[in-house]
Amino acid sequence: MRMDYQLLIGGTLVPGASTLEVVNPATGRVFAQAPRADEAQAEQAIAAARRAFPVWAALGYAERGAFLERLAAAIEVRAEDFARILTLEQGKPLDQARGEVAASVSAFAYYAQQQLEPRVLRETAQERIVEQRYPLGVVAAITPWNYPLLLLAVKMAPALVTGNVLIAKPAPSTPLATLLLGEVAASVLPAGVFQTLTDANDLGALLSRHPGVAHVSFTGSTPTGRKVLASAADTLKRFTLELGGNDAALVLDDADIATIAPHIYSGATTNSGQVCLAIKRVYVPRGKVDALCDALAELARAAVIGDGMVQGTTIGPIQNRTQFEKVQAYIAEAREQGTIVAGGAPVPGEGFFIAPTIVRDLPDDARLVREEQFGPVLPVQAYDDLDAAVAQVNASEYGLAASIWTGDAERGLAVASRVECGTVWVNRHLDLPWDVPFGGAKQSGIGRQQGVEGMEDFTQPRIVNMALV
Numbered sequence: 001m002r003m004d005y006q007l008l009i010g011g012t013l014v015p016g017a018s019t020l021e022v023v024n025p026a027t028g029r030v031f032a033q034a035p036r037a038d039e040a041q042a043e044q045a046i047a048a049a050r051r052a053f054p055v056w057a058a059l060g061y062a063e064r065g066a067f068l069e070r071l072a073a074a075i076e077v078r079a080e081d082f083a084r085i086l087t088l089e090q091g092k093p094l095d096q097a098r099g100e101v102a103a104s105v106s107a108f109a110y111y112a113q114q115q116l117e118p119r120v121l122r123e124t125a126q127e128r129i130v131e132q133r134y135p136l137g138v139v140a141a142i143t144p145w146n147y148p149l150l151l152l153a154v155k156m157a158p159a160l161v162t163g164n165v166l167i168a169k170p171a172p173s174t175p176l177a178t179l180l181l182g183e184v185a186a187s188v189l190p191a192g193v194f195q196t197l198t199d200a201n202d203l204g205a206l207l208s209r210h211p212g213v214a215h216v217s218f219t220g221s222t223p224t225g226r227k228v229l230a231s232a233a234d235t236l237k238r239f240t241l242e243l244g245g246n247d248a249a250l251v252l253d254d255a256d257i258a259t260i261a262p263h264i265y266s267g268a269t270t271n272s273g274q275v276c277l278a279i280k281r282v283y284v285p286r287g288k289v290d291a292l293c294d295a296l297a298e299l300a301r302a303a304v305i306g307d308g309m310v311q312g313t314t315i316g317p318i319q320n321r322t323q324f325e326k327v328q329a330y331i332a333e334a335r336e337q338g339t340i341v342a343g344g345a346p347v348p349g350e351g352f353f354i355a356p357t358i359v360r361d362l363p364d365d366a367r368l369v370r371e372e373q374f375g376p377v378l379p380v381q382a383y384d385d386l387d388a389a390v391a392q393v394n395a396s397e398y399g400l401a402a403s404i405w406t407g408d409a410e411r412g413l414a415v416a417s418r419v420e421c422g423t424v425w426v427n428r429h430l431d432l433p434w435d436v437p438f439g440g441a442k443q444s445g446i447g448r449q450q451g452v453e454g455m456e457d458f459t460q461p462r463i464v465n466m467a468l469v
Contacts, residue, residue, distance in 0.1 A: 008182030011191025035274030052192025058085025135163030261295035327375030
């Protein structure tokens with residue numbers, strides 16, 4: 001594997017002050033070295049971003065969009081390089097990695113065509129009142145290890161097209177895709193508009209509290225999100241927090257199990273369950289529990305578990321040892337409290353592999369039901385009363401997303417309207433069009449990503465109030 005990854009600071013590719021080891025989760029062994037930035041390099045990046053901001057903001061939407069189109073094309077040229085790096089550092093099967101790259105290209109291409117128009121709030125013969133939107137300045141994008149490229153793209157594209165400049169800080173265990181994006185962007189974007197800083201989780205607080213950073217866009221766990229929010233408080237900077245979730249799937253009594261089971265399974269196990277919006281608990285009428293568990297268990301046993309670089313793999317490893325051990329602990333507790341109907345046993349060999357695991361008959365206060373496990377482990381909970389089931393869905397500190405599964409979409413809408421979270425799907429899951437905003441309720445975050453609302457999150461409203469006579 002190549003060893004020459006560099007940071008992008010001020011338009012120049014530079015080595016880090018030191019290095020980071022990058023582990024392939026399919027083998028558990030180091031396969032690459034990444035540069036590690038220090039505080040001095042972070043300060044250089046912030047200074048370069050602040051110099052670049054006025055010129056970039058002044059370009060206007062059309063010119064900035066043209067740059068994003070060129071960046072999308074440049075990423076597409078290197079698509080296979082990006083996909084292989086994602087599989088090696090994150091673990092997901094290569095086909096899924098290619099999908100992540102394609103979605104990232106799509107995000108840049110979509111936002112290249114968007115703009116925020118002034119909005120007339122009131123207009124009479126005597127007055128005109130207009131809401132304008134202007135960019136905030138330097139955005140720090142702090143991204144997690146489950147979708148290193150895509151979750152950066154959904155921050156970077158709307159931030160740049162609205163006139164901001166951006167510094168990307170990826171998770172230490174998956175820095176390479178971000179660094180490759182910096183390498184590609186160096187030949188496309190003006191100096192300082194996009195920069196990369198990789199660290200060992202020691203620069204996030206500097207970016208969050210720095211007075212030269214105007215906005216922090218963070219995706220990650222709720223505990224870390226609280227720390228980001230606290231760090232940003234002294235400077236009153238803007239922030240977007242997309243945090244953890246314990247997303248429920250609620251199956252109604254008119255749902256066809258054979259039809260919905262593959263969708264629920266996929267929604268729970270895509271990317272080995274390492275998705276903030278993954279299905280993490282299922283509530284099903286007691287009379288349908290056996291049928292759903294049987295169907296999910298059959299799908300779980302058919303999974304091909306292994307190195308994502310091997311053709312045909314459907315379930316790759318957990319991304320890092322810490323998370324691997326955490327998910328194993330959830331399974332061990334579930335074995336004592338409920339019934340494991342598929343999976344649950346260690347996967348022989350190297351790497352951080354966990355087989356898709358289906359668990360039933362857990363108490364409502366089991367950790368696997370209450371917490372975000374972030375792995376391919378799914379508890380199936382029986383219910384006798386729909387109102388009580390809705391209450392169980394809502395009895396969580398999280399409120400990111402949920403899904404309703406039914407033979408009657410209108411009935412699904414009625415039930416969805418009682419669920420306390422940011423997104424509720426009916427008869428689908430993980431459907432996220434670029435023009436539709438998403439974000440969390442309760443402890444699952446603040447602000448919105450995607451759609452017009454996601455673009456507005458990177459801007460400041462300005463009201464212009466004019467007397468015409």
